Every structure is written in structure tokens, then in C-alpha cells.
Amino acid sequence: MQAPYLAVANAEDLKPGEFLKVAADGRAFVIAQVGEDVYAVEDLCSHEDYPLSYGCLDGERIKCSLHGSRFSLKTGAPEDEPADQPIATFAVAIEDEQIWLDPSRATNAQPGNA
Ligand code: FES
Structure with a gap:
């Protein structure tokens, strides 16, 4: 895996139905596995900047x-109030027994936003 991807955890540490809190580029992220799919989101609720890693998974x-x-x-989209803004999602991949994250750009960012 090449830059801007960074190795953030061992793949064996992530289990289906669970998530990991990881750090990259000076920020915190949540890496979650649901079935075979792996997702990465910033560890920050869009409502009041609270860590999402204090919460739990509910399906996807x-x-x-x-x-x-x-x-x-x-997608990062909120599905319940009070949040009305999306959280940032990021590209993630598993390769060479590592979890790789691209923290450089939110995949759901609007054009012109980081
Ligand atoms: S801080 Fe997350 S819903 Fe309010």
C-alpha cells in the first residue's frame, strides 16, 4: 500500500461486528467491520464533537x-436526530495483514472541502 495510505492496525485485531479506535495524522478514527466489509470514519460525532468510539455499532x-x-x-449520513450533518468517512483497505487508512481526504467530502 502506498501513500497517502498509512498502516494503522493489525488486521487480526479487527473482528466482524466490532471496531477499533486508531490514530493517524494526529486525528482519531474508528475502523469498523460489518460482515466482510470494513469502514473508516473519523472518531468525531458531527453533533457536538463527541468521540464516536464511546458508542457502539448497530448493523452498518x-x-x-x-x-x-x-x-x-x-456514507456518514445521520439517521437520527439530533445530528443533522454527516460524519467524515475515509478509504480503508486490508493488505499484508495490516489495516491501511487514507486519512488525507474524506471520501464523502463536498467539493472544495477537505
Ligand atoms: S454528540 Fe453525538 S449525538 Fe450529540
Whole structure:
């Protein structure tokens, strides 16, 4: 895997139905596995900047433990109030027994935003 991807964890540490909190580029991310699919989102609720890693998975969603909003791990879209803005999603891959994350650009960012 090449830059901008960074190795952030051992693949064997991630299990289906679970998530890992990892650090890359000075920020925290959540890497989640649902079935065979692996997702990466910034560890930051869009409602009040609360760590999503304090919450839990609910299928292909992550639920914030502070006010209960759930977000799609695929798109970052909020599915419940009070959050009304998406969380940032990032490209992630598993190769050479490592989990690789591209923290340089949110995959769901609007044009012109980082
Ligand atoms: S801080 Fe996450 S829903 Fe309010």
C-alpha cells in the first residue's frame, strides 16, 4: 500500500461486528467491520464533537453514546436526530495483514472541502 495510505492496525485485531479506535495524522478514527466489509470514519460525532468510539455499532451504523444519533458507516449520513450533518468517512483497505487508512481526504467530502 502506498501513500497517502498509512498502516494503522493489525488486521487480526479487527473482528466482524466490532471496531477499533486508531490514530493517524494526529486525528482519531474508528475502523469498523460489518460482515466482510470494513469502514473508516473519523472518531468525531458531527453533533457536538463527541468521540464516536464511546458508542457502539448497530448493523452498518455507529451510534453516538451522548445523544443517540446513528450514522451510516458507508456514507456518514445521520439517521437520527439530533445530528443533522454527516460524519467524515475515509478509504480503508486490508493488505499484508495490516489495516491501511487514507486519512488525507474524506471520501464523502463536498467539493472544495477537505
Ligand atoms: S454528540 Fe453525538 S449525538 Fe450529540
